Amino acid sequence: AQKVTQAQTEISVVEKEDVTLDCVYETRDTTYYLFWYKQPPSGELVFLIRRNSFDEQNEISGRYSWNFQKSTSSFNFTITASQVVDSAVYFCALSENYSGNTPLVFGKGTRLSVIA
């Protein structure tokens, strides 16, 4: 069975601090996708990144970076120089089927509050 664990329920940081959101996953498949989504107060989930299981290269997009480590089954998300607009709930998710449209398995989310 697949499972995604986000151990941090809530995090508060002061603006301009760096923050890392943890994600640990479990799967028996050798091919899978990992995702991060952002849910602002409006409620709609916004796609941030998808990573496939064969690509362990870290990725950076502006102030966002992702660290995928297959050895520890982790896919952590770091926001550098956080801003108030980063305040949201962040979800990590897993898709086990490498091809085709399949549902995502979500973690319970981490609520990030960035204080000015």
Added chain:
Amino acid sequence: DGGITQSPKYLFRKEGQNVTLSCEQNLNHDAMYWYRQDPGQGLRLIYYSQIVNDFQKGDIAEGYSVSREKKESFPLTVTSAQKNPTAFYLCASSLDPGRKNIQYFGAGTRLSVL
């Protein structure tokens, strides 16, 4: 603008009543999904459909029903059998070829019981 439209934004259900949540997409996506979100919980899958006229149950399908008669539409009915329907409901869609299961979400419907 292309996207996923959920309506209504807020919905109230009376005891014993069935209510239907609408989800429409104009992205030409093949697959559509319904998730339920409770406070402090992640999203849990209710139903999903990979093609028209076909759908599969998710982890918490009891008390819900769906139909997929058109590619663009995937309505969710919350039946009276669902004893705890108060939640935030999110619809999503995805296109497989070349997009590899990235799901795009609507703005959600918040359902409450009167």
